[in-house]
Amino acid sequence: MSLVQVEDLSVRYGARTVLSRVSLRVEPGEIVTIVGPNGSGKTSLLRAIIGAVKPLKGRVVQGSGVKIGYVPQKLHIDETLPITVSRFLKLLGGVAVADIDHALAQAGVPDLAAAQLSQLSGGQFQRVLLARALIGKPDLLLLDEATQGLDQRGSASFYQQIETVRQNTGCAVLMISHELHVVMSASDRVICLNGHVCCEGTPAVVASAPEYRALFGPGTGGALALYRHEHDHHHDHGDHNHDHTEAAE
Numbered sequence: 001m002s003l004v005q006v007e008d009l010s011v012r013y014g015a016r017t018v019l020s021r022v023s024l025r026v027e028p029g030e031i032v033t034i035v036g037p038n039g040s041g042k043t044s045l046l047r048a049i050i051g052a053v054k055p056l057k058g059r060v061v062q063g064s065g066v067k068i069g070y071v072p073q074k075l076h077i078d079e080t081l082p083i084t085v086s087r088f089l090k091l092l093g094g095v096a097v098a099d100i101d102h103a104l105a106q107a108g109v110p111d112l113a114a115a116q117l118s119q120l121s122g123g124q125f126q127r128v129l130l131a132r133a134l135i136g137k138p139d140l141l142l143l144d145e146a147t148q149g150l151d152q153r154g155s156a157s158f159y160q161q162i163e164t165v166r167q168n169t170g171c172a173v174l175m176i177s178h179e180l181h182v183v184m185s186a187s188d189r190v191i192c193l194n195g196h197v198c199c200e201g202t203p204a205v206v207a208s209a210p211e212y213r214a215l216f217g218p219g220t221g222g223a224l225a226l227y228r229h230e231h232d233h234h235h236d237h238g239d240h241n242h243d244h245t246e247a248a249e
């Protein structure tokens, strides 16, 4: 059973259609990344999946009992607001302290419960948002450009945390990312979106698809090359990455 199934989805704002006949599925445990140019409808797609945007046509079918955790692109918090991480997470309601501690540990920031939200670094803040999404023990985690504003090292480390979360909880991940080299190394499947699904498949298949190259340019083939090269030196990724590399060759 798919965790979520998007069928022939179209989304329109006023007179403007931003998504046209998009279909996709996410299966248990997989990491799927959506790439696409600015304004290609990536956020609208995730928002349609969580029910925050009403489709013009088509539908989103959520598997029975499937729980979704959502990490938004941005969350504006008043910097002058004195609130600890723990209190911020309690705003979700009905959350036990043990659940907060567990979620923070899963997000890789076990010691932040008492920290002031306004004093966190960008990377720590994103992990707190990840912890917030993990509190409900989701089967599917949706991440909307969760590493925006982080430096390369910070975002690489964030994606590694996502992989760890997947390993520890078995949850699937559907994420939007602009960081092609990370996408290529961290995803089981890539969906290239530009108002419609241009192409999809393993990172290797998508990187060599003409539709993808037309959008991102031939230079992005280098993203995969970079990944392959880096992979020679880092062996701390999951086995599925080997499959991608082999598929590319």
Ligand SMILES: Nc1ncnc2c1ncn2[C@@H]1O[C@H](COP(=O)(O)OP(=O)(O)OP(=O)(O)O)[C@@H](O)[C@H]1O
Pocket (backbone or CB within 6 Å): 013, 018, 036, 037, 038, 039, 040, 041, 042, 043, 044, 045
């Ligand atoms: N609530 C809204 N009302 C009207 N237009 C909207 C609304 N939300 C998004 N749009 C427009 O729809 C288009 C798609 O936006 P969306 O945020 O889904 O794209 P995106 O691929 O996530 O973009 P980015 O990469 O820049 O975040 C954009 O042109 C945007 O301006």
